[in-house]
Amino acid sequence: MEQTLFPSPHALLILTIFFFFLSPSIADQACQKSCGDIPLRYPFGSGTGCGDPRFHPHITCNDHQQLTFTTHTGCYPISYIDYANQVLYITDPTMSTCSCNQPSKGFGLDWDAPFTFHGDTIFALLDCSSASPVYSPNGMFNDRNNSSRVALCDNRGLPICGFLYGCKPIVSLNIPISGCCVYTPVNFGPSFEMDLEKLKCGSYSGFYSFNGRESDADSWKYGIAIKYKFAIDNVYPSWCSSCEQSGGVCGYSGPLDSFICNCPPGFNTTTNCFFGDSFNGASKFLPNQKSWIWLAVGLIFKDLKF
Incomplete structure (x- = not known):
C-alpha cells in the first residue's frame, strides 16, 4: 500500500511563518545600488523608500535604468554625480x-x-x-x-x-x-x-x-551643474555610512519616513546589515535568504509524518 506524506500542524505552522517573513523580504528588494552606469549613494535612491525622502521624487530611476532629475519645467537625464563635491550634472534635450x-x-x-x-x-x-x-x-x-x-x-x-x-x-x-x-x-x-x-x-x-x-x-561641456545639500552641517550621516559599509542601501519607511537599511537580499533593519552583539570587534552578517530556506525545509522534513 502506498504511503502518503503529509505535514503535521506543527510543520504547516512553520511553513506559514516562513512565507510570511519571506514575502516582505523579497518585496523590499527595491533599493538599487546603481541606475544604469551611475552608482547610487545617499541621499539619492532608485525609487520610493530609497535614499533620502527629501530628494524623492526629484531624482528617480525610471524603467529604462535612466537616472532622471525632475522639476516643474520638465524631466532631465542625469549624466554624472560627483559625490565628493556634491554636484550632479544634467542635460536638457x-x-x-x-x-x-x-x-x-x-x-x-x-x-x-x-x-x-x-x-x-x-x-x-x-x-x-x-x-x-x-x-x-x-x-x-x-x-x-x-x-x-x-x-x-x-x-x-x-x-x-x-x-x-x-x-x-x-x-x-x-x-x-x-x-x-x-x-x-x-x-x-x-x-x-x-x-x-x-x-x-x-x-x-x-x-x-x-x-x-x-x-x-x-x-565646451554642455549641460547644467547643480549643487545639493542634505543637512545643515552637510556632514555625511554616520548611520547611513554604517549601512552602506555593511553592504546595505539607505532608505526610509513608515508614516514618519524613518530610516531603514535595506540589506541583501531584501531584509530591512533600523541599523545596518550586521546583527547581534560584536564579540572582540568581530561582527556577524545577517543570514542570507538561502540560509532561511534550508532552515525551514529542514524543520518541515524533520516534522513530516508517514
Whole structure:
C-alpha cells in the first residue's frame, strides 16, 4: 500500500511563518545600488523608500535604468554625480549647443527642493527680441517679496556670445549677436526660473566647463551643474555610512519616513546589515535568504509524518 506524506500542524505552522517573513523580504528588494552606469549613494535612491525622502521624487530611476532629475519645467537625464563635491550634472534635450540650435521653453528649479545652481554653470539666452526685458537696466527678476530688481545680463560674457554665434547652426540662421545675453543664475538662488517666453528669447544654451578651450564652443561641456545639500552641517550621516559599509542601501519607511537599511537580499533593519552583539570587534552578517530556506525545509522534513 502506498504511503502518503503529509505535514503535521506543527510543520504547516512553520511553513506559514516562513512565507510570511519571506514575502516582505523579497518585496523590499527595491533599493538599487546603481541606475544604469551611475552608482547610487545617499541621499539619492532608485525609487520610493530609497535614499533620502527629501530628494524623492526629484531624482528617480525610471524603467529604462535612466537616472532622471525632475522639476516643474520638465524631466532631465542625469549624466554624472560627483559625490565628493556634491554636484550632479544634467542635460536638457531642448538645450541649444554648438552642434544644434533649437527652440526651448527654458529651465527652472523647484523653490522648495534641496538644490542650487553650481557656480560654474553659465547660461546664455539666444535669439532674444530687442524688446526683451533682459536688456532693461532694471531687469525683470524679482525675489519672492518683490523687494528688489536686478539686471540679468553680464557684460563680461560678451565673448561667450561671440563664440556661440560662430557655431554653424547659429550662423546659418543669420541672427544678430545682439540677441545674446550671458549670465550666471547661481546668484539668484534656488527660486530662479528661466522662462524664455517671458524673457522673449527663442532658446538657451548652458555649460559648466570650457574644457580648456574657451574659444572653441564646440568643445565646451554642455549641460547644467547643480549643487545639493542634505543637512545643515552637510556632514555625511554616520548611520547611513554604517549601512552602506555593511553592504546595505539607505532608505526610509513608515508614516514618519524613518530610516531603514535595506540589506541583501531584501531584509530591512533600523541599523545596518550586521546583527547581534560584536564579540572582540568581530561582527556577524545577517543570514542570507538561502540560509532561511534550508532552515525551514529542514524543520518541515524533520516534522513530516508517514
